[in-house]
Amino acid sequence: MRGLQGKSNQEAGEQKPSIASPRERGIALLVVLSFVIVLVVLASAFAINMQVEAKLARRADAGSELEWVCRSAVELSKYVLSQQAANAQEPYDSLSQSWAGGPGSTNGFNLFFDTLNLTNSDWAPGTVLGLMYPEDAASTADQQAKLDDVKENWQCSVQIMDMERKFNINRAAGKQMGRTPLQRTFDMMGVDVSLIPYLVDAIFDWCDKDDNIGVNGVESEYYENLFPVGYRAKNGPIDDLRELLLIKDITPEMYWGNAENSLAAGTPPTPLEEGAESLNYNYALVDLFTPLSAGYININTASAEVLQLAPMPGDPAVTAEEIIRVRSGLDGIDGTYDDEPFDNVRQLQQVQAYAASPTWLADASRYFSVRSSTFQVKVTASVRGQQRVFVAVLQRKSKTEIPILYTYWES
Secondary structure (H helix, E strand, O other): OHHHHHHHHHHHHOOOOOOOOHHHHHHHHHHHHHHHHHHHHHHHHHHHHHHHHHHHHHHHHHHHHHHHHHHHHHHHHHHHHHHHHHOOOOOOOOOOOHHHOOOOOOOOOOHHHHOOOOOOOOOOOOOHHHHHOOHHHOOOHHHHHHHHHHHHHEEEEEEEEEHHHOEEHHHHOOHHHOOHHHHHHHHHHOOOHHHHHHHHHHHHHHHOOOOOOOOOOOOHHHHOOOOOOOOOOOOOOOOOHHHHHHOOOOOHHHHHOOHHHHHHOOOOOOOOOOOOOOOOOOOOHHHHEEOOOOOOEEOOOOOHHHHOOOOOOOOHHHHHHHHHHHHOOOOOOOOOOOOOOOOOHHHHHHOHHHHOOHHHHHHHHHOEEOOOOEEEEEEEEEEOOEEEEEEEEEEOOOOOOOOEEEEEEOO
């Protein structure tokens, strides 16, 4: 018995530790790999999150810098327009001047305009960024670093357009002007002749102060029954030109010129019946009219199409083209060095139709001017790849008073 027990104890003492099977080793390896993968995923997610946070921070900084540079560009535009109004050698506003994107004059009376180039979006002397950040203003290391950042990562350009190059829609719709301006507009556009009387009266009824229906017009009674949402006639002046789209029979194609322009502007074109083609017009209402202006057409900046909407002697189309020919100089191109802008309205006597009719010449100042007082400033700016477009409308009351009427972000 003792012998057997001793043998058993000896065998127990000689027992070796168990070795894990291949299956157990595989499971352990999978567990370790799982932990490694989890750690890698967490580290990657953290890194991505930090990149996103950094990008958002940069975009936030770029966004504030964009707003700052856009609003500063508007203030610069106000200064440009004030300098132009103060130039006694040029008592007019024309397309050849620097504010309008022209080459400017060569008389050297105002050195500020000699290097002015608002349409160049990069940094250079005389550009928007060059005027905001002049080279000689960087007197410290921090200022030089900021200037270097502007030169490398910023862009800004300004387009200034006077509103007096268009016809004021409220004056055209005023019955004291008669039906001629609106009738001529739709006739030039190529609108169906049978539809023109209805369009003219509908605009008159929209803008007049009462609910009395014109011969071919409509008033609130018509608009209130429109589906799905009715509305009332304005019975007052048009504040936003897009109000025309609310008026009976005026289509997006009339307003923008064609369906493609309408779609590009975010306005759905008129639904068409199967097989029908969308109408394209010779001109767009948005290119001819504005609700914001002094009411006079600037004969130095308006197109021939706009000029002929106002009363004038002879064939309006011929007379308007001759006005363009006289002001554009020998090369016949607007906005160049050889332009010869009108200094005053009485210089229309250089145009044959006015020279032959002193009565029309004396009456011209009722409709035309050589100065503009309302301007649209469009600023396109980019900071570190982020771009926006800012629009401001200014009213130049004098060379020292140019308030901002309103602003908005176009994109």
